[in-house]
Amino acid sequence: MEVAIVxxxxxxxxxxxxxWDILNRVNHPEWNVQIYGTKETHSSVTGLTVPIHSSIDELRNADAILFASGPGxxxxxxxxNYLKRLKIxxxxQLVGSMCSGALILGALGLLDGMTATTYPTAKKELQKFNVTVVEExxxxxxxxxxxxxxxxxxYLVGWIIERLISKKVGEAVINSIQPVGKGLSFTK
Structure with a gap:
């Protein structure tokens, strides 16, 4: 099972x-997580550079595709030209997006007539693609x-794991990242 993070x-x-971290907590012999992009490395908004494992031209081979967000x-x-390369x-395939990554799904027509969510700053742009945008x-x-x-x-990663492997594995992986205790407190 190939999971692509774009x-x-x-x-x-x-x-x-x-x-990347959560998906790589899955212990399954056929589980493979790769970062896809358009060149050998991509840099984040804060300047961190990550190596790319595969080209977006190969997304058609993935079982699940997750689009990141950001100013890019x-x-x-x-x-x-970028959109034409995305064979989804x-x-x-399972297709997901984080925050403004939904704009790419909208531009591809994948959200036409659907309900979706995105980061509030991308809401108006996403609505242009015939999408009902909700704040959830x-x-x-x-x-x-x-x-x-x-x-x-x-939630997005848990959904991918549950759909590709099982609910039990998804819950176990998500439980491994949850805060310990009853709630958050920033004072003693």
Whole structure:
């Protein structure tokens, strides 16, 4: 099972690194997580450079595809050449996005007539693609899921694991990252 995380220049760090970490906690012999892009490395919005394992031209071979977010999405969803390279089939693949990564799904027509979520700063842009945009952390319609807010990555990743392997494995992996105790407190 191939899981693709799509990165690009000016991606939001946590939207690549958090799913990368969580997805790589899956212990399954056929599980493979790769970062896809358009060149050998891509740099995040904070300047971290990551190596790319595979080209976006190979996305058609992935079982699940997750698009990161970040300022780079604003360029890419308007780039016809980039969009033409994305061979995605949501009838056979799971497709997900974090925050403004939904703009790429919208530009591809994958969200047409659907309900989706995105980061509030991308809401108006996403609505231009005939999408009902709601302010929720996670939305699933068939084989397409959108998440909003960086920490919603756990829902998106849990959905991918559950759909490709099992609910039991998904719950175990997500439980491995949850805060210990009853709640968050920033004082003693």
């Amino acid at each position: 990165a690009f220049d000016d991606f939001t760090d946590i939207d690549v690194f958090l799913p 999405t604003r360029r890419l969803y308007k780039d016809e 089939n949501p009838s056979k 952390s996670f939305i699933v319609e068939k084989n397409i899921a959108t998440a909003a807010g960086c920490l919603a990555a756990q």
